[in-house]
Amino acid sequence: MAYDKFTVLRDTAVPLPTENVDTDQIIPARFLKATERTGFGDNLFRDWRYDVEGNPKKDFVLNDPTYSGKILVAGKNFGSGSSREHAVWALYDYGFRCVVSSFFADIFKNNCLNIGVLPVTVSPEFADKLFAAIEADPKTEIEVNLLEQKITLLSTGESETFDINEYKKSNMQNGFDDIDYLLNMSDEIEAFAASR
């Protein structure tokens, strides 16, 4: 479904340097029982965020009021494991619009692009800089500029460019999804299907 357009995002960020965060951590399976797409944000990182009694765990970053913002800066190999798009719904529903990491799992990255969360792949060095800057000053701001494909650490002006294909870029900018594109070429698809 259509989502909010993404052009330039300037905000503080939440750091999660843990490596290999799989989608079972982002949203555990037992919360996948809904038949609608809303409300997943409450259970984002459920088992890291709450103890068994449902009390917030103090040491988890989402429970630390020092950190906030629409950008999540995550460790290497973020979003591995299950293909559940619910993981991205949970991030979106919680308020994240952009995830930055030095390495993303494939399906997760696709899912992000399909629902309007921008995945930004940076070099491991730049990721380390971001973590250090956020740790030093949680109010530090990051600018993610989709039009220029550039991410900038505003406090120092250091920046890096990132890849995204033109098609996906234009989708994100306009809030379009692939179905609109596919429905517009149904004759071509029909002809192809008939040949199979």
Place this chain on the structure above:
Amino acid sequence: MEKTTLFDKIWDSHVVRHVPAGPDVFFIDKHFIHEVTSPVAFLNLEKRGIGVKYPERTIATPDHNVPTVDQDQTIKDKLSRMQVEKLRENCKKYGIELHDLGTAHHGIVHVIGPELGVTQPGMTIVCGDSHTSTHGAFGAIAFGIGTSEVEMVLATQCIMQSKPKKMRISVEGELGKGVTSKDIILYIISKISAAGATGYFVEYAGSAIQSLSMEARMTICNMSIEMGARGGLIAPDETTFNYLKGRQYAPKGEEWEKAVSFWNTLKTDEGAVFDKEYQFDAADIEPMITYGTNPGMGIKVKDRIPTTEVMEGSNKTSYLKSLEYMGFQPGEQVKGKQVDYVFVGSCTNGRIEDIRAVAEFVKGKKKAENITAWIVPGSREVEKLAHEEGLVKILEEAGFELRQPGCSACLAMNDDKIPAGKYAVSTSNRNFEGRQGPGARTMLASPLTVAAVAVTGRITDPREVFEN
């Protein structure tokens, strides 16, 4: 002519359009759906006011959240019931074939597809589930997709995909006694890491792979995603054709002959180039087990957990956090550790061959006192065969509890949960934190190793139990 890989041949023949500076519009031959990742896709179709374009190309089954007891009764959990009912409603409304609870071909989607003969060489297959890679064992391009893509396939039979890079992993030689295809794949992932094949589609080749049965090949392809690969495939051969012949949806008569001659062309040309290649020697592979919280954290059962000094390319904090969750120390031996649960099941190792292996191993033995042992067949068909072959009797005499088909404790969406802090040795595919229940500690291994653990109550190399 240009030398191409099996993957190229199938991919290229399914591209409807190349989008300039974008992904390919990729045609999907078969689509599997289940109750958990499909409801929102159907809901969105409704919102858009469109229907299912080619309902005959989609097949449905409820597997992820279904109970594994009393399947003939109403599902007690309200949310699970609603998802299953939604699936029934949607299938009925759009004319999609459903293999419902209690019917002859109900089961885990990746078990029933091959059983029915729906999965065939040369096809493109997707499902809103990452282990769709299982179907690659037949020489098909099969991979998991998100719910938005499920919606695209329902609406148009296509998705937008950038073509992955190509990797070949060859395993040559003969496997030792007590070493199974599960050990091969756990070994490969431990070498390549849980992210090592991200961005790639893998072809498995070599004499050790060719010697495997279809069930064993499926176990390997199934876990391709656990090293980050989009999917994995194996070139079809006589083993593949023999498995498919006579199955419900397999071509018949003249059609069969035609199909086989086409399937015989599905091979990587000699000299075709891959973006990356790995070679392993089957003789180096021994029974494997995982000790951490991703499938790349695996060792030989006889080996020690790596110390932080020998780790490469991973950060120490994440590593120690993972060991802490598991209750292990770096450098420790896992062999001999006491275990609480064993789980035989899932789309990795819930097929008849797996149940046969466990039954043969435990025949005349008893499970250890400290072990709770669950066997959950991957499908009704597997369950039926297990009864007919007398395996259920053997297993029950050994103290195993047989449950009805479904994903069960593989992801613990239903009541089959491992309690917090307990150790489970499982034939499934994921040892993530909380995967088998909040706080559960999962160690992945082959059905043989799991059988050995069940009997001894401790982490055991199955070859040691054989010998005694």
